[in-house]
Amino acid sequence: MEGSIVIAAKLIGAGLAMIGAIGAGAGIGIVVSGAVQAMGRNPDVTGTIQTNMILGIAFAEAVAIYCLVVALLILFVVGN
């Protein structure tokens, strides 16, 4: 039974680590919103905008991925 509080703390910690995904979600939303508006205004440069949009999404997503890696480390590596 003495291990259960450790497990609970690990689960809470992993959940708290994933809070950082909020920022990435908002960031990706802003990026795609701007890109879609630009594409609607000027459809001829869709290809360039799409490339830069995917790059921006990848950079914004990286932050969420760091949170995910930290959460996975807490869940599966720390204390096992």
Add this chain to the structure above:
Amino acid sequence: MEQTEKKTGWRWGVHRWWVLAFIIIGFYAAKAYPPIQPHIQLPAENVFETGLTFFGQPFYITNTILAMLLADVIIILIAIAIKRASMNPDALPKGISGAVEGLLEGLYNLTEGTAGKWTKFIFPVFATITLSVLVWNWTELIPGVDSIGWLEPAHGEVHGFEKEELWSGFYTIVESDEAVVADDVHAEDSHEASNGYLIVPFIRVASTDLNFTLALAVIAVVAVQWMGFKALGPKYLTKFFNTKTLFSVPIFGVIDFAVGLLELIGEFAKILSFSFRLFGNIFAGSVLLFVIGTLVPVVAQSAFLMLEFFVGLIQAIVFGMLTMVFMSQATESHGDDH
């Protein structure tokens, strides 16, 4: 248009009955042997012992190495098929060679739009990374990956499962309450015998190994530096050690120098973000597939396999495209205009 619409009535296709048969078989299989959530482990498992040593450490063949070799064999087979299809120059590319040709054409146009005259140096790196990461990610979708392997006794604090004989010499693991209870009762004296068994899969997706993605990221970043030196020569180093205005401009020279050092740190941050992005996405995807397969074993998994299909594609394209854009940024001379 009207002629094709007339033909679309009920057809006795073959594939839909295969799908239906697999769904029914899957339903009965899930009833007979309920799927259990596998033990999720971050480092790759050792499958074969080679007996060799590497810097004093024993060298094992891990299951991610096997997955990488399997994907490499698939890539080579695709290359042979395309080579055979291109022997006949009159024939239109169709099937897998047509698909790869379309993909490569898209990638080439993308590179040409970004890199300009350096396309012939950047495109091979870009296409190689994209195609190989694509196949490496998609090995996740092959049935039997992550689920067929050696049966090994669990040790440590990990709870294993009961084994049950399926065939002569082939076992499956089943959920059993008695194993857990027995483990709790005499955990101290004989925990190895009562701890149950775990599956060590033969093949686990290569991208779920941090060593693998880190190696790939190092290759990509080294290619970026190579491209910079090829395009600019030794002048490329002034991007990082910007001594041009250090003594001529009073305060902003020092700031420029500090910005150059930050760029140098940014190159190392690129390695981290490359490797963590691929690893995090694909590992989280395989954990998602484990959990969904345990919770809803019959139909719902297909939707998540489709999701993983797209995640693998997008991550391969993002990895390749970031490499391409960094390489074309490295070819641009930095300090000419200011």
